[in-house]
Amino acid sequence: xxxxxxMVKVGIVAPNxxxxxxxxTLYSLKAIQIEEYEKSEDFDIGHPLKRGEELxxxxxxxxxxxxxxxxxxxxxxxxxxxxxEENIRNEINNIYDELKxxxxxxxxxxxxxxxxxxxxxxxxFEGLKFDSARSNDENSLFFCGFVKRDIEKTVxxxxxxxxxxxxxxxxxxxxxxxxxxxKKAEITAILKENNFLGIEKDEIRKLMPSVKTQFVDMHxxxxxxxxxxxxxxxxxxxxxxxxxxxxxxxxxxANEILEEEHEKCxxxxxxxxxxxxxxxxxxVPEKRFEKVKETxxxxxxxxxxxxxxxxxxxxxxxxxxNNPRPAKSFQFLIDLFAMPQYFEVDPTILMFLTFPLFxxxxxxxxxxxxxxxxxxxLLRMKFNKxxxxxxxxxxxxxxxxxxxxxxxxxxxxxxxxxxxxxIELPHLLSRAHQINELLAVAIIIGILHVLFGLILGxxxxxxxxxxxxxxxxxxxxxxxxxxVNWILVYFFKVVEGVYATILNYTIPPIPILIAISIIGVxxxxxxxxxxxxxxxxxxxxxxxxxARLMAVGLASVQLALIINENVGIMFNQGGVMIIxxxxxxxxxxxxxxxxxxxxxxxxxxxxxxxxxxxxxxTGGGKKFIPFGEKQKLN
Amino acid sequence: xxVDIGTGLLAVGAGLAVGLSAVGAGMGExxxxxxxxxxxxxxxxxxGKGILMTVLPESLIIFGLVIAxxxxxxxx
Numbered sequence: 001x002x003x004x005x006x007m008v009k010v011g012i013v014a015p016n017x018x019x020x021x022x023x024x025t026l027y028s029l030k031a032i033q034i035e036e037y038e039k040s041e042d043f044d045i046g047h048p049l050k051r052g053e054e055l056x057x058x059x060x061x062x063x064x065x066x067x068x069x070x071x072x073x074x075x076x077x078x079x080x081x082x083x084x085e086e087n088i089r090n091e092i093n094n095i096y097d098e099l100k101x102x103x104x105x106x107x108x109x110x111x112x113x114x115x116x117x118x119x120x121x122x123x124x125f126e127g128l129k130f131d132s133a134r135s136n137d138e139n140s141l142f143f144c145g146f147v148k149r150d151i152e153k154t155v156x157x158x159x160x161x162x163x164x165x166x167x168x169x170x171x172x173x174x175x176x177x178x179x180x181x182x183k184k185a186e187i188t189a190i191l192k193e194n195n196f197l198g199i200e201k202d203e204i205r206k207l208m209p210s211v212k213t214q215f216v217d218m219h220x221x222x223x224x225x226x227x228x229x230x231x232x233x234x235x236x237x238x239x240x241x242x243x244x245x246x247x248x249x250x251x252x253x254a255n256e257i258l259e260e261e262h263e264k265c266x267x268x269x270x271x272x273x274x275x276x277x278x279x280x281x282x283x284v285p286e287k288r289f290e291k292v293k294e295t296x297x298x299x300x301x302x303x304x305x306x307x308x309x310x311x312x313x314x315x316x317x318x319x320x321x322n323n324p325r326p327a328k329s330f331q332f333l334i335d336l337f338a339m340p341q342y343f344e345v346d347p348t349i350l351m352f353l354t355f356p357l358f359x360x361x362x363x364x365x366x367x368x369x370x371x372x373x374x375x376x377x378l379l380r381m382k383f384n385k386x387x388x389x390x391x392x393x394x395x396x397x398x399x400x401x402x403x404x405x406x407x408x409x410x411x412x413x414x415x416x417x418x419x420x421x422x423i424e425l426p427h428l429l430s431r432a433h434q435i436n437e438l439l440a441v442a443i444i445i446g447i448l449h450v451l452f453g454l455i456l457g458x459x460x461x462x463x464x465x466x467x468x469x470x471x472x473x474x475x476x477x478x479x480x481x482x483x484v485n486w487i488l489v490y491f492f493k494v495v496e497g498v499y500a501t502i503l504n505y506t507i508p509p510i511p512i513l514i515a516i517s518i519i520g521v522x523x524x525x526x527x528x529x530x531x532x533x534x535x536x537x538x539x540x541x542x543x544x545x546x547a548r549l550m551a552v553g554l555a556s557v558q559l560a561l562i563i564n565e566n567v568g569i570m571f572n573q574g575g576v577m578i579i580x581x582x583x584x585x586x587x588x589x590x591x592x593x594x595x596x597x598x599x600x601x602x603x604x605x606x607x608x609x610x611x612x613x614x615x616x617x618t619g620g621g622k623k624f625i626p627f628g629e630k631q632k633l634n
Numbered sequence: 635x636x637v638d639i640g641t642g643l644l645a646v647g648a649g650l651a652v653g654l655s656a657v658g659a660g661m662g663e664x665x666x667x668x669x670x671x672x673x674x675x676x677x678x679x680x681x682g683k684g685i686l687m688t689v690l691p692e693s694l695i696i697f698g699l700v701i702a703x704x705x706x707x708x709x710x
Contacts, residue, residue, distance in 0.1 A: 337682040439703065493707070494700055541693035544700060551699060609682065610689055619682055 002345050004621070006286040007317030009035075012296065013279050013305040020049065022280070023264050025299050027628040031292050033318050034282040034627050037272040046268030046278050055262045058089060061096040062255045068099060069243040071251050077385075078252045085261070088254045095243065102236045105148060105195060109229045111172040112146035112197050121199065124167040124174050125207040141184055142211060143177040145198035147191065151175065154190050158183045197225065267627065281309060283317045283624065316342040319621035327352035329393035337609055338619025343464050345456050347608075347617060354449070354612075355394070355604055360401025361442070362553040362600035364431065365560070367413040368593055369403030398601070413589060414560025419568070431557050438550040440499035443488060446546025446611070447481065447503075450539070453615030454478050460616050472527030477539060477615070479520030482507050484540050494547075542611045552603050556596040563588035644709040648702040655698025662691030 010032070014022045026032055039045050066073050115121050146169075155164045155177055163178040179187050204211075243251075272279040284292055293306045319339045321331045323346070330352045340346050363369070373396060380392045410416050410427025417424050431438055454477050462470040485503045488495050495503055507513060524532040563584065570581030613619075637645075670684035 337685075338679065436703075436707075492700055492704070494703060538693075541696060544696045545693060547696055547699060606685070606689060609685055613682075614686070620679075 002349065003322070004319045004340060004342060004344075004346055005322040005624075007283045007320070007342070007624070008286045008289050009281065009309040009311060009315075009317070010284050010289065010292070011279060011281045011307055011309045013277055014300070015277050015303065018300045018303055019046075019268065019278050021299050022296060022304065023049075023267050025296055026280075026292075027260070027264055027267075029288075029292055029295060030626045030628040031288045032280075032282040032284050032627050033624055034267070034270050034280060036270045037279070037281065043272035043274055043279065046271040046273040048268060049265040052262065052265030055258060055265055058092055059255070059258045059262055061092050062251060062258060065092070065095055065099060065243070066251055066255065068103075069240045069248075069251070071244055071248050073252065073255050075252065079249060080256075081249065081253050083250075083253055083257055085257070088257060091247075091250065092254060095247070099236075099239070102232065102239065106229065106232050106236065108146070108148040108172070108195060109225060109232065111170065113225055113229070115146065115169045115172045115174075116197070116199070121169045121172075121174055122207065124169055128165075128176070128208065129210070139181050140178050141181055141187070142204075143175070143179070143187065143191065143196075143198070144204050145175065145191075145196050146172050147175050147194040147196050148173070149194050151190055151194055155179070155187065158186050158190075162187070282627070285320055285624075316621070318342075318624035320624035321346055321348060323348045323352075329390040329397075330355065332387060332390040333394070333605065333608075335623070337613070338617075339621040339623050340617065340619055341621040344460055344618065344621070345616065347456075347613065350452075350456075350612075351608055352397075355608065356397040356401035357405075358401075358445075358549060358604040358607055359398035359600045360403070360405035361445075361549045362603060363398075363402045363556060363596050364405035364409045364553055365411045365413065365556075365596075366403055366406030366425075367411075368596060369399050369401075369406050372402065372593060372597065373399035395597070395601075398604075411557065414557055414564055414592075431553060432561065435550070435554065436496055437499070438554075439547055440495040440497070442546050442549035443495055443543060444499060444503070445549060446543040447485065449546065449607070449612055450543055450615060451478065451481060453612045457616030460618075469527065472523050474615075476520045476523030476527060476532075479516045479523065480536075480539055482513055483517040483520075484543055486513060487540060488543070492544075494544075538614075542614070545611050546607065548603050548607070552599045556592060556599070559592050559595070560589065563592065641709045644705050648705040651698045651702040651705060652695070653698075655695045655701075659691045659694040662694070663688055666690070 012022065026034075037043065037045055063073065065071075150166065150173070152164050152166060155162050155175075159180055159182075161180050162183065165176040167174045167176075177187065268278060270280075272281075289308075296304060296306055319342055321334065321340075323331060327349045330348045333351060333355075334340070334346070334348050360369075376392050376396045376399060380389060380396065383389050383392060406412070408428045409431045410425035411431065412418055412425060415425075416427065416430060416432065429437060429441070454474050458470045458474040458478075461473050486507050489500045489503050489507070508516070521533070521536070524536070528535070567581045567585045567588075570577040570584065667688045670680075670688050673680050674684055
């Protein structure tokens with residue numbers, strides 16, 4: 001609970017014919033973080049599985065369909081379905097070919113229209129010569145115009161004497177065909193199939209006076225082409241919106257499945273490979289190791305070899321935090337700051353305990369607490385995934401803290417006394433009147449929190465660097481705490497009354513105080529060097545920093561009180577002013593709540609990140625990302 | 635509510651203690667914050683270090699606040 005999960009390093013040796021099964025199993029187990037193998041003289045790296053190429057083509061097709069049909073592939077909120085790869089392949093190919101055809105047709109129409117309009121095809125006729133015997137033959141036919149696809153082969157296949165020449169005109173395909181009269185029907189069919197756009201007879205005669213054969217004039221379509229283009233575009237548009245409406249689910253599912261399969265195919269790139277086997281090495285959480293081993297041996301009928309790899313000295317595993325369910329949301333805040341190192345204390349659970357309390361101490365209001373709790377609970381129902389839900393969990397707990405401190409301070413929307421109902425709320429501490437006491441409490445919380453941080457720091461250093469370093473680095477600071485207490489009580493005089501008496505118990509007689517302080521400073525110097533000495537005042541300023549627990553809260557109480565006071569005046573004036581009063585009441589408190597959420601959240605976070613973590617936390621561990629878990633794509 | 639000049643001056647002094655130290659802290663944090671955000675854009679993992687560096691000058695205002703409270707304590 002206080003430590004990241006223990007990791008073990010495993011090596012899996014699998015013969016090539018079982019590689020597929022092993023990858024599938026590991027992928028679905030989501031328990032291993034594969035370590036990339038670096039090519040060496042002994043072993044090469046593996047090759048992607050064979051179907052990878054076809055899969056990546058399908059992935060690209062799916063993505064292109066999605067981008068055309070305006071389907072957002074980063075949307076992860078959809079109904080998951082199990083689809084057969086065969087079905088996906090067919091369906092995706094069908095849709096893709098259909099769309100491709102349609103888009104190509106439109107493109108063809110546009111380009112040829114432009115070529116015809118600007119007469120840019122004239123260039124293609126320059127220097128063009130045909131065999132004079134054939135071009136003057138009465139039994140020949142001559143076609144000239146634009147076609148969508150390359151038809152050379154099909155035309156030549158019609159008869160031995162069919163002649164075809166293709167020229168490119170600004171991206172449009174211009175063909176010249178000389179064919180026997182007998183084949184007219186066949187050729188016309190081919191041309192029609194390829195959206196033939198003929199050039200007008202007179203134009204051709206002008207451009208090619210030498211050709212005397214009969215012309216087949218198919219230019220009539222050209223005139224109506226604009227209309228056809230519009231029609232084609234409209235068809236494509238309706239088809240795309242139809243795809244979005246009917247097949248969005250399918251496309252999203254297909255994309256996910258294909259990407260998964262593709263990732264599996266690429267996995268061997270991380271393995272070491274010999275001629276007949278692959279070696280996979282990676283990190284597995286210790287408590288899942290047995291299960292992983294069993295499952296792998298079961299699916300491969302004991303034909304593979306799974307074993308533990310002994311760790312090298314100082315080799316650290318990836319970090320997987322391990323916390324009870326209610327505290328899990330706070331892992332988000334840890335991840336935001338920095339993952340703990342493998343051997344470090346995981347502060348998630350501590351944050352779970354103190355974050356809502358600090359937040360509550362600052363906002364501390366029964367009314368605000370209940371109101372915000374209801375709002376967050378409603379929002380939480382709507383967002384039940386991802387970072388937003390975790391932040392909402394944290395805020396809901398913080399609202400509970402706010403309610404608890406609301407009762408301690410006896411505050412309801414800033415007031416200690418509820419008018420009209422004539423209820424005086426009981427309180428342990430009044431924020432409006434006992435500012436000095438509040439400050440003292442805040443500072444004592446600070447002393448305890450920092451001290452706790454130092455103790456954790458001792459544990460961390462002890463585990464990683466041994467007792468000597470732990471004593472030098474942390475005990476030195478702990479020995480300085482009485483001195484800080486003395487400064488707070490007698491020099492700054494910020495802790496007074498009963499709280500001063502409490503702190504006095506921690507302050508020994510002056511000569512002893514001086515002695516342990518000097519020992520403390522010497523230890524710090526030995527542990528951290530001159531930098532440690534420069535850092536000395538930070539202990540005092542860190543503890544004083546907890547004064548913000550009082551200060552931030554005070555600001556929100558004062559603002560609430562000012563709102564209430566003005567509303568009270570407006571209500572007493574009566575008439576229209578009552579409406580304005582109600583408006584001020586709602587808007588004023590709304591603004592105060594928003595400020596009151598923002599401030600305490602940031603400051604509570606800061607007290608943890610800066611004052612608390614500084615005493616024990618280094619962070620910088622690598623997050624455990626198992627093979628099979630989807631990663632955010634940048 | 636009548637306040638004699640002495641108390642009034644104490645109040646002004648307390649206000650200056652908090653206000654000026656806040657200005658100082660702000661002047662310190664501004665460029666650090668800008669640099670930290672710049673670093674974050676390059677490397678998100680630096681969030682922790684960035685926030686630590688950014689809030690360093692903030693202890694100034696805490697000292698200012700303590701002084702202000704001491705001054706107000708003198709006013710009784």
